[in-house]
Amino acid sequence: MLEGFRTAARQAGHDRALRGLLIDCKRLLSERGEANSVAIARDLVARFYALADDQQATFFERLSRDFGPDPKAVLESAQAYAKEPNARNLIRLTHLAEPPRQELLRRINRLPGGTSSIVAMRRALLARVARQPELQALEADFLHLLSSWFNPGFLQLQRVDWNSPAQLLEQIIHHEAVHEIDGWDDLRRRLQPDRRCFAFFHPQLPSEPLIFVEVALLPQMPASIAPLIDKASRPLPPDQFKVAAFYSISNCQPGLKGVSLGNFLIKRVAEELKRELPQLRVFCTLSPIPGFARWVRAGAHCEGLPKARAERLAQAHATVLEACGGDFDRWSSATALRALPEETMQALTRLAAFYLGVHATSAGGDPVARFHLDNGARLERLNPLADLSAKGVKQSFAMMVNYLYDLQKVETHHEKFTHGEVAQSRALAALL
Template structure:
């Protein structure tokens, strides 16, 4: 009984807190609120940053229900525009069709700390998205505004080095999402002269990296990740460097999920390095293929892949059969480093053929590899597949040890992007020869 009373009191307290929060939101939007908007917005920012999880649902439900456009007003304005499609009726329709919560978010964003509070709000929304589909419109409004506010034209690219603030370096270690940083010695090696690390920052969040990319300056295109992240390796003279290899890119802010930042960062880094180190002529990646092993395990109809060239289906079916003879019907032996190492020449060729087909023909579809889609949509070329490129546990699990190089030809980026949008993966002869 006592527990029930406590729970009821807690619910009542949460409901009162949400009502007060919503009342302040309405005050911020009111004419009277304009005079005190700074103080009201600052108070809202503080409370949104500390909004308890048990109060989120009520707040989000109200944003979806009470801060949406008036259907009758939208209908009336739409009919007026249809009857007389001039500038005035168009602006009237736009005004009533825009959810009032967008203006609420804009006013919150003007307050100190407002941008961070809204990012926190979208993080919470994304966590509830699947369970509460009615929040889709609220999330779409925040995504729309954040995409504008975090336009790369507003972002600052900064080089991160060993002399950067310790707090920033700690965030790099924490947010590295591709190749885990093994302590300070590892990070220091990644920041030596033959390495580069660049990050995007927003003026409203000057100490918070939004996304960063790690680059290795090398004599030739790399085929394996282990030498690049070996913290005991010695730095090489950058005068010997002919290749800039992007080997890791990490997003730091979950609230910006879906907001395109990485493609602009890679292009800006390439432009910067082209100016700093004119001897570098090749810009490429050494990338994982996180979706390949899972796709192969689903036993796709290899001879039915979209866009498959004549005769390639038989080649792929034979490759699958050869791998099954070596690794078993479920290819279970390829889920261990020992099994991958035991592949003979024919087995390795079969694995490369199947991966080439995955990247060439599946990437343009909704089932495509996310990393491949990112780079190809960004205008890169599928350049080379590398057996045993990543023999870590994660590399074996994701792609049976394979890694891939994507080539960024700065003079052909736009052309390659357009072809990918039309469903074509621009690729090298070396990749074509694998099938």
């Protein structure tokens, strides 16, 4: 019985905390004085952080339901605008159609540290949207505002080097998402003179990188990742810098998912490197293909292929299926992949060409491929046995790809991709 009383007391406390937070939301929207608004916003944020996980879920539900536009007022205003499409009616319709929660978020953003708090709120929201589709409109409001506030025009590009603050270097180690950084010695090598690291920062988050990219300065386009991340390797002299290879790009803020940052980062970095090192002639990537192995295991399907191409795709899949005896788990080690006969490796390479050159244009296409192709890169070269790490073997049978960034043609290639066409080299197109 005593435990029952304790549970009830806790629940009552949780309910009071949630009610207090919702009251703060209404007060903040109705407050006219800026000084009072800051104080209310500070309390509101503190109350949000104090909520338990299930309380946050309820708060988002209430924010979605109780702080949306008035449907009746929007309908009447829309009818008035349809009848008389003048500026006054349009302004009124736009005002009424905007959910009040957008203004609530703007007022929270005025608080010192408010931008960081809103990014954190969205991170918590994103964890729930897939399970609660009724929160999609609320998520759209967060994304709309953050996309404006994190417009690339507001972002600051900074080079990260060994003399950068230790706190920043620790964040680079922590947030590296493509090729794990194995401690300080590994990071030091990645910041040597033949390497570069650049990050985007926002004025409201001056000590927190939003996204960063790592670059290797090389004599030629790289075909495997191991030499690039070998912490025992020796730096190359500047007279060998002919190629800038982007080999890792990592987002640091999950709450900014969907906000376009990476495409602008790569272009800005390429321009910066071109100014610093005019001898650079090639800008490319060495990129993972994270969805490739899963697609092959699932049958390697591409919709709408002409008959001849469909037959070549089916034959390549049949070849690899026969080679592994119908069990792709046999290829779960670097040793097994190194032992594959040339015919099987050629078939696997052809499958990768279809996966990137055709399947990438579909909604379920590889996310890394879609990022680079939509960013105006050209599919340039496939590299078998390029990533023999456990992660590379599992995700792509160790296959990697080079995307080429021709700065004079990125807009043309981007336009092609928006119309379902992948810009690619002749060598890869010949595999289709």
